Structures are given as structure tokens and as C-alpha cells.
Amino acid sequence: MAAAIRAEGDRIADLLDAGQRWWDTGWADWRPDPSWPVPRLPAGWDSVPC
Structure with missing residues (x-):
């Protein structure tokens, strides 16, 4: 699985x-x-529990 993740990262870097x-x-619009x-x-969404 690590090799597949590295390969995808390399593919994106090449692009x-x-x-x-x-x-x-299209997502930008x-x-x-x-x-x-x-x-x-x-x-309470903005409170951090202690």
C-alpha cells in the first residue's frame, strides 16, 4: 500500500x-x-473542553 501511495504522489507531482x-x-465554481x-x-461549538 505504501508503494501505491508513493506512486500516486509521484503522479500528482509530475502533473x-x-x-x-x-x-x-469545476469545484472552484x-x-x-x-x-x-x-x-x-x-x-458550545466554539468551546474547548477541559
Whole structure:
């Protein structure tokens, strides 16, 4: 498995070295449907437990 992970990293590095992107550029323009409700954070989300 380690060899497969290294090979994928090498593949991505080769793409970047060639000036290509390895990700789908369509995600950069994605926006959620305006009719979707805005999620609410639960109470205490910003507190760090001791």
C-alpha cells in the first residue's frame, strides 16, 4: 500500500511540474443551491473542553 501511495504522489507531482491540475476545476465554481437551509452550529461549538 505504501508503494501505491508513493506512486500516486509521484503522479500528482509530475502533473503539477507540467503545469497541469490534478483536481476537477469545476469545484472552484460550485455554489450550494440557494434554497438549501443554512446549517446551525450546536451550542458550545466554539468551546474547548477541559
